[in-house]
Amino acid sequence: MTATSREIVEQMLRAGREMDADSFVELMAPDGYLEWPYRPPGVPARLQGRAEIHRHLTEAAGALIRFDEYRNVVVHETTDPEVVIVEYEAHGAVVPTGAPFQQMVIAVFRVRNGQILSYRDYINPLPLAEALASVAAATRART
Template sequence: MAATSREVVDRVLRASLEMDTDTFVNLFAPDGYVEWPYRPEGVPGRLEGRDRLRAFLDSQAKGLVRFDEYRDTVVHETADPEVVIVEYEAHGTVLPTGAPLHQTIIAVIRVRDGLVVSYRDYLNPLVLAETLASVAAAEGGIR
């Protein structure tokens, strides 16, 4: 029997916090996707498929931030058994600069047959834009 949507979302959050790319990506359906509806320029709006997601996480995300903890996590199970909504605050460090990171996130995740088919990540785009700008400045304008 496949895991419940809630169980899959719990695994996704744990893998994300632990920066375990393999586990995170393998929790997605082969054609599953992540979307960032609100994002600064230069950040992709959608990554579809495990290969594209893995490549992005390996090349971009791992070198940008380290998450230390998720706080105030609230998981909402919905009337649709496939859909889970998660609210949380991510606290960590911007790796190239050593600056603290505090990001507020709401994610709408659809799970089918034990795998994520869609993950809409409504993060605060201002925090991401400031993080990218600080890294570019620290690297002498490179990024």
């Protein structure tokens, strides 16, 4: 039996929280994309295709933020069976500094044939901008 769009999205959230880049990418369609419409400078607007997404997750994302848990997760199924909207609070730490990290997220997924075609991640960019600034300041202080 094929997994529902909701089940695929729940698997994607789990892979993201666990920083499991391989599982994350396997859930994406080969030409699927991950997009951040609101983001601080230095964060890509869009990653397209499995290779580009995997590279970003393993080289950049995992080195900056570690997610420990998602709280207050609300999954909204829509009248379009391909579209799932999720709201949640991401809690974790800024890896280089150990500082706590918290971010509100609304994500919109489009799932077809068991694969994610699009993942639009509407993050609050302020906590990420603060994390990037704190890492830059810590790096400057060490040199």
